[in-house]
Amino acid sequence: DGKPVAEKRSSVDSPKDLSNDSRLRIGFGPQDFFKGALREVRVYSRPLSESEIESLASL
Known part of the structure; x- marks a missing residue:
């Protein structure tokens, strides 16, 4: 459905x-x-918008 389920950021992101x-x-x-x-x-190379994520989820 294109909706985020979870998100986790690491302290070592670079x-x-x-x-x-x-x-x-x-x-x-x-x-x-x-x-x-x-x-x-x-x-x-950039964050995707919610609409772009929803569009990709429908592929």
């Missing part, structure tokens, strides 16, 4: 440099980690 070949790890950290699989990942 901008990531995506212009090189280094690994981008999502859901990885010393204590908190994501256990599961991601079917599709998109990276945007």
